[in-house]
Structures are given as C-alpha cells and as structure tokens.
Amino acid sequence: MSLYGKTILIGVTGSIAAVETVRLIHALKRKRAEVQPVMSQAACKIIHPDSLTYASGRDTIVQITGHVEHVKYCGDEGLADLFLIAPCTANTISKIACGIDDTTVTTFATTALGRKMPIILVPAMHHAMFRHDIIIKNLETLKKSEIITIDPRIEEGKAKIAGIEEIVLWCERLLSGRPLAGKRILITSGRCEEPVDDIRVLTTRSSGKMGRELAYEAFRLGGDVTIIHRDEVIVGRNVHATSALSMKNAICTLMEEQVPDIYISAAAISDFAPDYKPCKIPSGIPAIIHLNPLPKLLDLAVGTVPVTVAFKLGKSAHEEVELLFRKGVSMVLANKPENLGSENGQYTIIDSFGYEQADGSKHEIASMIFDRIIAKHL
Template sequence: MSLSGRTILIGVTGSIAAVETVRLIHALRRKGAEVQPVMSQAACNIIHPDALTYASGRETIVRITGHVEHVKYCGDEGIADLFLIAPCTANTISKIACGIDDTTVTTCATTALGRKMPVVLVPAMHHAMFRHDIVMKNLETLKESGIVIVGPRIEEGKAKIAGNDEIVLWCERLLSGRPLAGKRVLITSGRCEEPVDDVRVLTTRSSGKMGRALAYEAFRLGADVTIIHRDEVIVGRNIHVKSASSMGDAVRAVIEEKVPDIYISAAAISDFAPDYKPGKIPSGSPVSIKLNPLPKLLDLAIGTVPVTIAFKLGESAYIEAEQLLLRGVTMVLGNRPDNLGAEEGHYTIIDSFGQETVDGTKQETALAIFERIIARHL
C-alpha cells in the first residue's frame, strides 16, 4: 500500500464539507496511512470529534494541552509525515498566510511550516468567498511557502471540496520521494474511433484503464503528466481526442512544444480507417467497407523521446517487441486480448535487460513499469 508506514495529521476546519472527512480518513487508511485528526472549535460545531475518532482509531485533538500536540506531530522531531488541512476555510487560509495560530489547526500549521514538512491545503467555501482578492493573494502566499493547494470544484455557486481520490493522490505524491520529479511523461490511452458514416464508428474494446493507471502512477511518483485520450483523469494535463489522426496531431504538438522524457503508447490506436460515407449507410443489405492503413504514432517518438514504451497485443507481441527494441524503443509490454477492459491482467515487460512477468491490477502493473524505468532506463 502506497501510504504504509506514514502518519498523516488531518486538520479539519469549520466548513460544511467537514461532513466528508470520515470518508477521506477511510480513503487514506485504505492506502495504509495512520491518520490523526485535529479539529478547530468551528469544525466541532459541524461534526462531532467522536466521528473522526471512530474513523481514524485515534483520539481526535480538539485543543492543545500540556502534551504539546502540535510539537508532537509537527515539530522538528514530530511523528507526522504530512499535514493535510481538509476542508480549509477562508478564515484558516488567511490566518496561516499571516502567521496567526489561534486555533488547534493553525497552531499545527505554523509548526509544520517552521519544520518545512509537507503541507496540503484543500479549500472549501462559497465561491464568493473563494474568489475574494485577499483570499486569492493569501493562497498565492501559501504556495510560495511551499504549501500544496488542491483546488476546489466550482459548482452551484460554491467552491466545493476536491474529491477524495484527488486529495489522496496528492498525499501519495508528496510522500513518494518523487523519483520522477522534474520529468515530463506523455501517455496515450484508451480506444480511438474511426467514423464509418455519420452514425457508426470502427473501434476496439479498450477501456483506457491501463492508461489512467499509468497517469496516476506517474503523478504519484512526482512527474509532470500529460495524457492524450477521450476520457478524464483528475490530475495532470488532459488532451481529449477521438480518432487516430487527432491523437497523432496531439502527440506531435506536445513533442514540438517540449520533448517529454518518457512517452508511453498505451492507447489502442487504430491501425485502419474506413472510407467514410456521408450520411447513414442503409441497413438490410451486405456492405463492403474498405480499410486504409494508418501511420504508426510510435514513429513520432522513436529517436526523439529518450524513453519510449510501447504496448503490443496478441501472439506476435514478442516478435514485434524484438523488432521495436532494434528500432530504438526502450521497453515493450506484451499484452493479451483478455486484458482489455479487465481490472487485472497479465503482462510481460520486455527490454534490453530481459523479460519480467507482471500479474495483478492495472495499478500494480503501472507501478512495476515505472519501477523498471527508474531502475534501468533513467
């Protein structure tokens, strides 16, 4: 588990989003973290400390006592690895930015900032409060102090707290040691759709799960991530495309903008495009569709991107892998058709150092891929 052996101090302030904290604590603990709650008095008026005690398995801190809890967790020898403030109100943002520590949460924040430990702040409030000029300036001040701000979702006139998955990802990133810090990772993911007529498309069964797992793992490890696909990931840069040609245009544009350090071609990129027929092809009679071969997008990266990873599907994957390695591809993932859309899969990592078999979830496979990249190819 990615947060095993880590202690996270979670500060809860007086936003109605405090009612989501129980679920957030559970999400962190499922990743292996020990979670210690600390609440401001305003937060205690919204959710009872006993709820967080139950969720965390630790007595919630509601006041600083003779045990000097802020030093125990956030001092120079403190036992917390990260201070997460979620939700964080406009009041708490401004107090921390100005060095005011008159609540349990702000006192812990002042101590944590003095220690230079990782701090993550997750705002939640009405949108009018969030976009206040002084609050915006205070958020910039906090960023300059090294605090990570996980921005809210602007919905229904409110700056709603970020989702638990995104918050957990940021915690994982800050505690991973960030071996990919400063590295740019470009990933293509999921299926392409080639129009047959105005109604029908030619596509594959690819779900994009492997590409998303790779994007999240690269983010956890500290990389600057760009993913080109038709879906959405909650971190990094999303570029949305549908067809192989639009995916190729996007890959070309990203490489021309600045060559990434790692390119992973995890998408089921179309090998063929049908002759497009305007309108709708009438049903009820046999139809012949001519399929025209499409260029290989991998060629855009070979010889340009330092580390290039390809996926190859089917029985010929191993033969193709040898050919790709000779052409300059860094690593090839041998894939099986039954991996498409599945939660778990069987893959073979092939590079100049040999082969490695990986069985497990898409996240476990993504971690194995990056561990091999870091160990052998960077």
C-alpha cells in the same frame, strides 16, 4: 502506492464539507496510512470529534494541552509526515498566510511551516469567498511557502471540497519521495474511433484503464504528466483526442512544445481507417467497407524521446518485439486481448535487461512498469 509507515495529520476546520472527513480518513487508512485528526472548535460544531476518533482509531485533538501536541506531531522531531487541512476555510487560509495561530489547526500549521514539512490545503467555501482578491493573494503567499493547494470543484455557486481520490493522490505524491520529479511523461491512452459513416465508427474494446493507472502512478511519483485520450483524469494535463488523426496532431503539438522524458503508448490506436461514407450506409443489405492502413504513431517519439514504452497486442507479440527494439523502443509490454476492458491484466515486460511477468490489477501493473523504468532506464 502504499502509505504504509506514514503518519498523516488531518486538520479539520469549520466548513460544512467537514462531513466528508470520515470518508477521507477511511480512504487514507485503506492506503495503510496512520491518520491523526485535529479539529478547530468551529469544526466541532459541524461534526463530532468522536466520529473522527472512530474513523482513525486515534483520539481527535481538539485543544493544545500540556502535552504540546503541535510540537509532538509537527515539531523538528515530529511524528507526522504530512499535514493535510481538509476542509480548509477562508478564515484558516488567511490566518496561516498571516502567521496567526489562534485555533488548534492554525497552531499546528505554524509549527509545520517552521519545520518545512509537507502541507496540503483543500479549500471549501462559497465561491464568492474563494474568488475574493485577498483570499487569492493569501493563497499565492502560501504557494511561495511551498504549500500545496488542491483546487475546489466550482458547482452550484460553491467552491466544493476536491474529490477524495484526488486528495489521496496528492498525499501519495508528496510522500513518495518523488523519483520522477522534473520528468515529463506523455501517455496516449484508450481507444480511437474512426468514422465509417455519420452513425457508425470502427474502434476497439480498449477502456483506457491502463492509461489512466499509468497517469496516476506517474503523478504519484512526482512526474509532470500529460495524457492524450478521449476521457478525463483528475490530475495532470488532459488532451482530448478521439481518432488516430487527432491523437497524431496532439502528439506533434506537444512534442513541438517540449520533448518529454518518457513516452508511453498505451492507446489502442486504430491500425486502419475506413473509407468514410456520407450520411448512413443502408441497413438490411450487404455492405463492403474498405480499410486503409494508418501510420504508426509510436514512430513520432522513437529516436526523439529518451525512454519510449510500447504495448504490443496479439499472439505474435513476442516475434515483433525485436522489430520494435531495432526502431529504438526502450520497453515493450506484451499484451493479451483479454486484458482489454478488464480491471486486471497479464503482461510481459520486455526490455534489453530481460523479461518480467506483470500480473495483477492495472494499478499494480502501472507501479511495476514505473519501478522498472526508474531502476533500469533513468
């Protein structure tokens, strides 16, 4: 998602993580957002305001003047679309929770809360401070005011600022209009590995990139995302699966918990499982491996989930699409072998409304897929 036309006010407080702010501003500007920095006096002791002025292209606000900058950006007719406080110290968390506005950043926060504009806090501090029961209580208080907190990374005794990609994704989510709000999206992604012996596996060249981009796009659009795969995404719910059987079990468990609104089968699920050979098949001599067909996991969702999306790989994809539609699949992505493991792809989106060519980066293709789901199937 592009943040074109959006103004993000970024509040910087007195954590050493303030040194990451220049990179964060650049990341937001790459998404075409306008970024206006605001710094507390404590933050100015860690990083110079000129650094943020240079990164953003706007004069950094370090004090409230007769121009009433907090009203200009966060008042009822304010210019800002989102207030992002990154990093946010324990001191700032507690002041906002108690309605204290004795710093530039907290004055902006008080005004933003009164307007009920979107606010994101990105805490960064020592872990002992972050797990303080009063800080925890204050974060809960802020949550009741619909303030989003992006959890820090707990490493080396510190609650370190969240990664830049995660912060940007949350900004996109809050500014997307959230057309998928309240929708549950289940995605299977990446390759499966079927054991041949104790050393070898049968697998595919799938990298899981398409599945990850689909998960991120669903998150941007406000959806409640669960992804079943062998990897990790930084937002949503990760469910680990390495084989067709473990993926099947995960799908069944999740479907029993709650049927999703959208199911996307982007995984290169194994069509066959070899007869497992204990230990290691000797090398240097011919070996015969017997392959047993595996059930189609898509059948677990079709007819139960309102919107189902399948990926069909191979030259015969178009001929097999009708069979998938007769099963009840809502949309098919005709895939090509060269798409596997690539950053880019060429797909044909096929549904009952017709055909659409989707070429470009997998991020762009994920956006096109959800645009069509929202426009045609929800």
